[in-house]
Amino acid sequence: MGAWAQLRALRRDFLGYLLDAARLGDLVLLRPAPGVKIWLVNHPELIFEVLVSRAAEMQKSAMTNKMVGKFLGQGLVLAEGELHRQQRRAIQPAFRGSVVAALSPAIEAATTAATRSWRDGQAVEIEGTMTRLSLLIIAQLLFGEGEGARGGTDASLQRAMERFGESMAQRFRSMPLPNWLPTARRRAERAAIEVFDHAIAKHLETSPSDSLATKLLALGLAPAEIRDHIATLYFAGHETTAKWLTWTLWLIARDPELGERLRDDESDALLNRVLLESLRLYPPAWLFDRETTTELELGGYAIPKRSTLYLSPFVSHRDPRYFDAPDQFCPERFVGGFEASLPRGAYYPFGFGPRNCVGRPLAELTARVALRDLLKRWRFSVDPKLELRPQPASTLRPTTPLYLTIHPH
Template identity: 30%
Template sequence: MTETAAPPAPAGRARPAAMPGLPYFGGIARMRKDPIAYLSEASRRGPVVRLGRIGRRSYYQVNDPDLVRTVMTAPYADIGMTRTNDVLGTLFGESVFTMQGEVWRKRRDELQPAFRTSNLPELFGSAADEIDRTVSRLAPIAEARGSVDCSAALLDLLQRMIVRMMFGVAVPETAAQLTRAFDYGLEYRQRRRWAPAGLPRWFPTPASRLFDDGVARLNASITEIIDDHRAHPPERAGLLRMLMECRDEETGAGWTDDELLAEVKTTFVAGWLTTATAAVWLFDLLGRHPRITAHVVDELDRLPSDRPLRYEDLHTLEYTEDTILEAIRLFPPGWLLSRRVRRTYTLGGHRLGRDTVLLVSPYALHRDPAHWTEPERFDPGRFRHGTHGEAHRAAYLPFGYGPRVCIGRGVAMMELKLIVATLLRRFRFTLADTAPARLQPVSFLRRADPLVLGVAPR
């Protein structure tokens, strides 16, 4: 059997630390019940920690940033993505999110031109149109000194923004279908993720039939939009047109309809749910920290007040950007990353068998006092001197790490800065309930309860 090794670790015990629990299974039951608390506890027990087993799979958590970097940059022959893609493969198709190895690298290279920084000003215009609609909706509520469910409002806003950026026009019916399909699909995937055993994906259960029917309707709706887009291109270029211009790097041919459909769906969920989750936590933190909010507003007030916000204005918002980076440190939407050992591998001096699952918790890494000063404190100043703050680069993973780092991170940061700048220039928000927020770690790290904010004019 072929065996490879990561860079050698300092001499120490041959077996990694293990979480307490039942023989063989370890503490997996506790992880299912409260994964955030469990993984946070495991992160303090050592650089590599054995968690237990689910079925035939052994689970380990990697906590040392140097070893995290090794895992996230290892060759595909050694470490690849986990086999949780039975649901995601149906939902997204063969996309850059579900592919692995050489076919993934090829697709990623083909996608790069669509996400060039030079495309962001065009996308900014589409996003700005939608946030203006949100401002119009909030204005009468603010005049009445009312309150708003910020969780729902931001989810709706980000959905409309990504649809407009994707298609160049608003398509509300398809947006609603996208919402239903993705919400159910990601919930269905989460239920299967921790199942010790179960029926295969192809077996026709009521849940699987409902999921498959929703995906079929979603695919038909998006295909219809793509066909209409080809026949009647909108005036403003969107991500769809940019994706349609992607070419096979070897033949120069455009993508097939199935390839295009897969990347449209992947881009949609990445630009919507992850960013909306981050935006909710950002406004939660701003509501709890009025002094930091005041610093953000001071920076925004230095922008010209006699014209709408422009794309180039975003580059001047350094403190606002630091505030966003700090918010996604404390509450990274992607709270759990996983990889699978593809052949016997030695990591940090520990021998891991084939099909071992390696978990990396950005949430735990981002709050580890070994890497961050006062990690529980909301302090945008820690990012003053760089986008990784004071910590090891691989201890800050809001967009992932290594070759599979989020390709759309520039779009996400643009969306978040645009939202903060537009809303805080017009309105003053106050947090109605200052009790600690409850976490809901599903596919993304959501806030379990609605974020209700009082809103008033500035």
């Protein structure tokens, strides 16, 4: 398929384009636009090699820097080398088990507050609610439980986040354009960044001494560095969790019997399997990319320096070599530690290696505590004929708003 035909296929259905490409082999050269070459890495051993054993020979791609660099700056997502290692060391303590576990009461309280207006028989728009919930939780981590955290969920800041997500969705479906071209999308992006930066500066002034933001200030970092840290943690910390909760609630709502079993599950064993299977089918971080910093051999092919590699959990998690009935929602596949039996690189919703998700403990705790609280108090239902298609953007999101009908237990 020529470059123009691939571009049309990509714009029509990017995920389908990647799935079709993966059927061609374990390492596939894509040409999604004239002059553009990207390698799709589609075997667990090669994925693990890229993310772990040869991570030092990789960096985030120029494409990713172009797409999110203006918003995230040189925060943890885009920093490289020693700067990235320093940032991990500075931020990691905030996500240790004991620190995160102490947030359980706050997560439960935030879940109750976010759903306080729900009424019997109401059709609730789920993605927006889960986004507000996740925003409040990450704001409490960053800015504490005072005015700063409450400000972290203000409407203007939420709209800035939404504008950024919409911009990413548009970028994934269009040809790259020159940076100097003053498009409406770029004007909207600049406006969203200005709103975000103003809000963050305001919240920093009111953060208590035990907040992560204040601790970053105490490290003596430059204001621009602190801003980039907060932008990265704020966006990545709420966006992925919100989408994880959204997809999981939709899957549960389609199976009323499963909802009842989850309500009665005292051990959380079934809930954990549901969460793992939700991440398999709809991983919010649906695509990772890397750029080679040197010429290297991968899977028997010579990969030139500065080559872009794509690794897609959305694609890998549907590989029939490792997952029976890969398109079916089947939480029972994770009985008995199934994920541990898989080849390294077959299931990687949070990534691997030195760039794995630093916020994973918080995301997992938020998902468990929030869902436990929601399922204890509410039953969710949806038209079983509703097919919710995923849309690739900065995270994997539904193409249309998701409304679930709720009833109290």
